[in-house]
Amino acid sequence: MMNCVTLFRDGDHRWMVFGQDPARPDGIIDTNQVVITAGGNSAMLDPGGLELFPHMLEAVTARIDMDSVRHVFFSHQDPDICSSLPLWRQVCRPDVKVYVSWMWTGFVSHFDRETEFDPIPDEGGTIRLSPSVQLEMIPAHYLHSPGNFSVFDPAARILFTGDLGASLGHEDPQGTYTVDDFDAHVPLMEPFHRRWLGSAEARDAWVHRVATLDPRMLVPQHGLVMKDDHVKRFLDWLGGLDLSAGIDAVWGPGGPPAKAADQRSPR
Ligand SMILES: [Fe+2]
């Protein structure tokens, strides 16, 4: 059975993360799926790929009534996030809202042409779960997708970060889903962030925006969550990281041409 951990609970306001499935088929990347409940309503964030849909459905329906799912949110367009869309729509209420960046609606429609999306504008928007729980979609464009969003829950002070903060190859023997030793965790995040994030300017803007939100927990779509002091440590680490690791390959073995100033010969 897919693992499920409750990350936050205050009355019926709850954050659950699903993943670390021991029966996950070989060759597919490990993902976290998030369900938030409040006021009898639920939202699913990045509900996953179609290969793990049966496991995810079993784990979700053991905990919530599918009729409570009013909102399905995709941080971006990747198949590990949204290829399950046509299957979820078969088990969700017909008026479920499906959110993805306006940039991606026509692309994600290749998974399910009949979905009527709620396109997210570049500046983001709000998903109202209950009178006291409103989720804010925070722009995270170019990190890594050009149309990409994080989700902040001000009442819980938790930020769902999508692919930001992703780690691969983590061990979680206690099943806490939580980073324990930040320094030991950095090598599990670094290759992904260096290769997949293409814009230092976009990174700087997101780090600044998230610092003003002051979350106490970051929940990525891959790997372990970061809490309390680790939130600031993560933002500091990400803010100082060298990005665009793939660009050397574009230049090829010769590298970039020497700058004009370097080629000028003395007269
Ligand atoms: Fe992605």
Ligand SMILES: [Fe+2]
């Ligand atoms: Fe991802």
